Every structure is written in C-alpha cells, then in structure tokens.
Amino acid sequence: MEQIIANGLYLGSQYALIALGLTLIFALMNVLNFAHGQMYVLGGFVTYTVYAQLGLPFIVGLLASATTLAVVGALIEKFLFRPVIRKSHREESTMLLAAGIAFFLDAVILLVFGEKQRGVPKIVNGVLNWDFRIIMPYDRILICVLTIFFIAAFIGYMQYSKTGRAMRALAQDKVAAQLMGVNVARYSMIGFALGAMLAGLVGGLLVSITGVNLGMGGPTSIKAFMMVMIGGAGVISGAIAGGLILGMLESVGLSVLSQYGDITYLLIFVSLIIFLAIRPQGLMGKPWG
C-alpha cells in the first residue's frame, strides 16, 4: 500500500504541474491549448540537448527549457492567437489554431530532434528502499520535490506578485480588469508564456525519468485535459487536485487491477463520464464558467 501511495503522489505531482500551464492559458484566454503536450515534448528535447548532448549541468537544461518555451509561448500568443482572437469570436477558431500548432510543433520536433526516444543520464544515483515497503529511486524523489517546489512557487507568484494579481483579475473578469487598468494584451502574452514555460519545465524535469519522444505530445495533452476537467477548467487549485487524483487513480488501478488486464484507464474514463454528468464544471470550477 505504501508503494502505491508513493507512486500515486509522484505521478500526481508531475501531472499537476503539467495541468497548471494548460489551465492558466484557458483561464486567461479561454483557449484550449491542444499544443500543450507538444510544448512539454519540446521542453524535454531542449533539456536533453543541453544536458546530454552539450554536457552542461541539468539545471542549465531546465532553465533553457523554461526560457525557450516561454519565448515560444509569447511568440505564439502575439503572432497567432492574438490576431485570431481579435478577428474571430468563434471558439473553434482558436481550437483549430491550437491543433494546427500541435501538428506544426510535431513536424519541427521530428526535423530537429528526430524520431527516436531520447533519455539523459541519471541526475542522482541510488534507490531508497524502506524495508521493501517503499522502493523509490532518489532521482524520482528529487523530481517529485522539485515539482512540488515549482507548484508552490507558481501559486506564490500568482498570489503575491503584481503580474500574478493582474492575471488572476483577467481570469475572473476580463472587462472589469481592463477597466481597472490591466493591459489585457500584455498579460495574456505573459500568461501564455508562463503556461508554455510550465510545460517546458515539466518536460525538462521528466526527461530525466521517462525520457522523451515525438509521440508523447498528444497523450500528454489528453491527460492534461482530463486533469483540468476533473479539477475544473481555469482553476489553479482544481488543476492541482485533478493531477493528484489522476495520479493516485492510476497508481491504485495499475496495482490493484493489474491481474484483470488494462482496465485502469477504462474505469477512469467511465468514472470521469459519470462524474462530469453529475458535475460538469469539475470539482472546483464554477457552473457559469
């Protein structure tokens, strides 16, 4: 049981960090960013290049991933989403744009980094073995701690910084925020860059555990959407709760139901359908959006 909980917490923390960026972008711009998974993959490849290929410290790789994705996110918002949102009031326009960006990033990643699975040397060696009740490699523990640290830092930033307050105001009521002097265009761009940066950061963190390959983008986006739906779209605490719940469900299901074949995700999806039928706004979302 201890192992199942440890696995669940580890998975949940990384899922939560993935979902945070997605929910932030949704909250600020009402955009379903289908390219979130591809941004995660790009972040993984940047860390791979810096850490494994160039031989620089892992932390430099992480910083490079975060910076690259922040820049990519800002450019995407400024030159792609902003004009589309200005010209079209139909939500599907931004959805199609996001899907197009996902395909574009897939193609770029294939061209630049190739089709193969890539991995990096372990950042910490050794395995914690607590009497065979919990077995957890030290690098997973470190990544879990770093993930929790980044989540806490993100919450702190959103809570106490001027930019964070402006973005929260924007998420709550765009018109009111604008009337209060919040520069919508500027903070939308910062928000999108921050969301993309989180995707890049978690991609960089997890490349040391799971490696990275071109095909990870789509499934990562799907999981991130599931977490956001569980927790409530556009709610930061909801994304964290959604991530932890999904991680725990996955860990329990894969351990307890393993002898029945791969029914864990089947049950998760069935539960999600029933849950959304009862509470379509998710755990912490508001019915009015």
Next chain:
Amino acid sequence: MKRRNLLKSMMLAATASTVIGFSSLSALAANETLKIGFVGVTSGPAAAWGISNVRSMQARAEWINEIGGVKIGAKTYNVDIVTFDDQKDPKRAIAGMEKMAQEGIHYVVGPNVDDGAAAVRPVAEQNGIMYFPYAFPKSLYKAPASNAVLGMVANYQSGPAIYKYLKDTKGVKKVAFVAANESDPLSQRDGGVAAAKALGLEVVSGNITYQVDTTDFTPVITPIIRLQPDLLVLSGVAPANAPQLIRSARELGYQGLISTETAQDATVLKEGAGELANGFISVGGASTPEIASDAMKEFVTRYTKMFGEYNDESNTKVYALEYILETLKANPAAMSDVKAFQKTMDTFEAPNPYMKGDAKLKYVGMTSFGQKRQVAVPLVVNVYKDGKFDTLFVAAVD
C-alpha cells in the same frame, strides 16, 4: 586574328558543353524509374520501426542509382521510393496502399504492425500488389492469402529459440510477460506464453498490460516484480518504451533476466536506461560483425552518412528491397505481374550480398505458413552491454 581565334574557341566550348549536356541528359533519360512503395509508421512512439525501413530503402536506392541503376531484363531502372506514413492506424494504412495502387506500384514494403498489415490485405490482393509487412499474424501468409511476404523473423520463431536458450544456459524456470494493450504486443505475448508453456516453463504472470502512451512504468512493473520471475519478457515492446520498462524493473530491485522478441536500438537503451540495460536480450538486426559482408558495412556507412545515425534494425530492414529487386531480376515479367513474382518465389535463389560466405537470398516459411511467404534473414539474438549489442547466438528459420 585574335578575335577569330576567340570566336573559334567560344564555338568549340559551346559545342563541347552542348554535347556533354546532351550526353548526360541521354544517360539520365536512358534509365526508367521503378517505383517501390513504403506504407508504415514513421511518427509516434513506434516511429523508429518505420523510419528504419524508409531510411534503409532510401539509402539503398540512392546507392543503386549512384552506380547506374538496377538492370531488370533489357532495361535499367533508377529506384524511386514512394513513402506513406500510416501513423500506425489501419485506416491510414488502407489509404496508403490505395495511394500505391493509384501510382501503379506493385511492390510495397510494410506495414509495420499487425492490424495495419491485415487491413491492407484486400487492397493489395485486389490491386496486384505484393507487400512485405513486419507483422506476425500467420493468416497473412498462409493460403488463401497470397500477396504478403513476412519481412523478418516472427516472434513465434524467435521466442521459443530464446526461451530454450535461456532455459538451457541460465536455468530459467519462471517467466512473466508484460505487453502494451494493443494488437501486436498482445498477440506476441499470447504466442510467447504458449511457447513458454510448451517448453515446460512456469508462467507466473501473463496478463499484465500497459497503455500505449504510458511514460512512467513503475506502477505497471511493481506487481510483476513481487512475483520474482527468472525472466521478464517485454512482449512486442516499442523501442521508445523498452528503456523505461527496464529501468523501472531494475530500480525496483529486479535481478532476473529481461528479454524481448522485437528489435531495439542500442543508443536508445543507453540513453534511457544506461547500465541498467546491461544484459537485456533482444532480437537484433540481421547482421553481426562476424557475418557482415563488405556490402553490409558499406550500407551502414552510407546510411550513417545520409541520416547522421545508424539504426541496428536496418540490418534487417535493408533486405526487403533487395529481395524485391533480385526477384524482379530473376523474372522481369514480374514487373507488372505479381503472379509471376509469386511463381518465381518458389524457386528463387540469389547470392546474399549482406552476408559473408555463400549465404543465399531465398524465400522460406514452409514450416510456419505452408508456403514460401517469408524472406530468409538470419535470426540474430543480441545481448545489450555498455552501449552496444553483443551477439548471443545466430540461427536460421526455414
């Protein structure tokens, strides 16, 4: 005078360039184009399988074209590879095969997976296309199926050989299987379980599966490790997943053997699992330093030069195109008549350029399929050690 000389020289130069230009044009024009298709997966987690196919074909085609083309009957052809990414989706595989039919292509390499290969069968048979899948269902190759030719060694041919070897030499008694929840790995797992039982091995776990898009395998592997098998078989594992599965198992304290019947990539294993992958047993590309000919070495050099990095799987994937071309050379009537191709397959034999000695290219499969619907490539079983594969044993399939 000087001016006249200058004019003369200019006219001579112009004539010479025209002659040279026309002669090169006519040399190019002399060769017709032979289109060979590829329908398979070149994106997503299993992309390495299809990309090694495409790149092998492209490297070999460029090599052939560079030395003047391939002579089939009275004509010489340049080889043109037409590719289609089916994204491991059977519907797209059908679309790909239809595209090949529309382009008048009669010989196609791929698809890479079971459901794709099964899906394209009607299209291939209706349109007179011979195709070379890397998929294992016997129904594709047994009569009345006629147009598919297995491009590699199947898991039900390699699995028993590996398990027997490990039983005899390493004392393996208990086996556990883990597979992705999709058709290929599941059918390979079922075949593996049957083969292990037939050898008298105890199968301690045969039904644990994982989602295709799993990235963290620790929760998947945890229940298996508790059963303490002597051998953990990663049935049909994609190259992208193998290092993560190995790493999770080893980090959870598993000390036994780990094997698979699919081909893997040494660089991917090194990067993804490092020294934890040492001892991992897999089916390798159909070449080892001991049996590789100079042609195979040149192919590896050309491939590496063209694409920057070699893939050991291409030692197997280079064969399909060679078989197609050599069979067409043996019977030029097969250029547009696959029935003629099929007839030739029964007696076809040609020197194997990729192996030392007097090895032959020939079609096999009588034991498994009752008809010759498999290319003969060596069954090479490798063990991974410190970033490269060492040969464990080499066998043949009849």
